[in-house]
Amino acid sequence: MPPRRASATSPPPLSVDASLLHALLAELAAHPEGVSTARLCKRLGLRMSVLLRTLAWIGEDAVGDREGPGWVRTFEDGARTMVQLTGAGRALLATVPGAPAPLCDHPSPPADDPQRPGMTSDAPPTTAPVATVRPDILVVDDDTDIVELIDRYLGAHGFGVRAAHSGADMHAALAEAAPDVVLLDLGLPDIDGLSLLQQLRTHWQGPVIVVSGRGEAVERVVGLELGADDYVAKPFDFRELLARIRSLLRRAAPAAPQPAAGPPRRLAFAHLVVDLGARRMHDADGTEIPLTTGEFDLLRALLERPNEVRSRDELMNALHGREAGPFDRAIDVAIARLRRKVEPDPANPDLIRSVRGLGYLLAAEVRQA
Numbered sequence: 001m002p003p004r005r006a007s008a009t010s011p012p013p014l015s016v017d018a019s020l021l022h023a024l025l026a027e028l029a030a031h032p033e034g035v036s037t038a039r040l041c042k043r044l045g046l047r048m049s050v051l052l053r054t055l056a057w058i059g060e061d062a063v064g065d066r067e068g069p070g071w072v073r074t075f076e077d078g079a080r081t082m083v084q085l086t087g088a089g090r091a092l093l094a095t096v097p098g099a100p101a102p103l104c105d106h107p108s109p110p111a112d113d114p115q116r117p118g119m120t121s122d123a124p125p126t127t128a129p130v131a132t133v134r135p136d137i138l139v140v141d142d143d144t145d146i147v148e149l150i151d152r153y154l155g156a157h158g159f160g161v162r163a164a165h166s167g168a169d170m171h172a173a174l175a176e177a178a179p180d181v182v183l184l185d186l187g188l189p190d191i192d193g194l195s196l197l198q199q200l201r202t203h204w205q206g207p208v209i210v211v212s213g214r215g216e217a218v219e220r221v222v223g224l225e226l227g228a229d230d231y232v233a234k235p236f237d238f239r240e241l242l243a244r245i246r247s248l249l250r251r252a253a254p255a256a257p258q259p260a261a262g263p264p265r266r267l268a269f270a271h272l273v274v275d276l277g278a279r280r281m282h283d284a285d286g287t288e289i290p291l292t293t294g295e296f297d298l299l300r301a302l303l304e305r306p307n308e309v310r311s312r313d314e315l316m317n318a319l320h321g322r323e324a325g326p327f328d329r330a331i332d333v334a335i336a337r338l339r340r341k342v343e344p345d346p347a348n349p350d351l352i353r354s355v356r357g358l359g360y361l362l363a364a365e366v367r368q369a
Helices: 018-029 037-044 048-058 087-094 144-156 167-176 193-200 217-225 238-252 293-304 312-320 330-342
Strands: 072-077 080-085 136-140 160-164 181-184 208-212 230-233 266-269 272-275 280-283 352-355 359-362
Touching: 018 037, 018 048, 018 072, 018 080, 018 087, 018 144, 037 048, 037 080, 037 144, 048 072, 080 087, 136 144, 136 167, 144 160, 144 238, 160 167, 167 193, 181 193, 181 238, 193 208, 193 217, 208 217, 208 238, 217 230, 217 330, 230 238, 238 293, 272 293, 293 312, 293 330, 293 359, 312 330, 312 359, 330 352
Parallel strands: 136 160, 136 181, 181 208, 208 230
Antiparallel strands: 072 080, 266 272, 272 280, 352 359
16 A cells, blocks of 8 residues: 555654664564554554654654655554555664664575674674673563563673563573563563562562553552562663663672772671672571662662761662652662661661651661671
8 A cells, every 4th residue: 555644734853762763663674564553552662642753753754844764654554554664764774783684675694793693794703702691681571572672682782581471481480590680561461560579579589670561650669669679661761771780780790709808798787797798688596688689789888888878869879870869769668678677676667767858877886797
């Protein structure tokens, strides 16, 4: 069918996020016959208004006084509006690192360049490829298309990705091998994602990022209270997701051995002993008290300067590498979780105290264990 032309009331220009553009073009490349706008919204986690504005900006038609680049075309198929990738869109996608291989009207690409997965090179590598351990990311999401997009993007950046499409699949994947990070969607077919997160935290304390279309503040707070280390709302920027994964992996990595003259690696306060190298905490009887990645990082930040107020921005930087927004409750939620682990009476905290308008402090003598 002929391409549909834009109406006289085309939307005003807007800037298009690079990761959204990459995901959209890659999705269309996987379906050369075209994809309906409704299906694209579901797969990419977009509102229809956002998708239509994006299509207007990257399509064949002019927007205002700007000529369209022609990367996609739209056409009607009965009652559906379909979107199809053009030759210009395929050419653009082929230049993006980590993009899928060109479609069938292009020659087959040579073998992958071992130095840049997903890219090709005519020249042989100057050195033999070095075997490296790829961080293992477990993506728990029932939308196979979103999982595929995450797999493509993270795979191009050196990660291994496993998929679990239900709560049962997640438990099976964990039994097979413990991942480095879990990306958890909340809308699963067999169990609510928040309940699954609660189950997960009873036996696994590794990094968890909730990646969900439920972007309301209450959902974020509940997810953090139940033990998530971070929360990313759909639609998300792939670069931001990658940065948050890398930040969690850096924080979760065991500390490197320190020289004999370095700072102490075991600290004690109140009735607790913290092993900074092993990232573990024990009570006076030697019983381990499990801490998530976020809980441990928060405790370490408080231990660094005991009896001194740490601002919410300082603590947020320690946890997420960014400052707290005026309505961001992530630190408050993390403090509440940590108090349940360290306070004899969490309802009446004595060790981790709030200083109104300033932040929090660890009110205890910290000594070398």
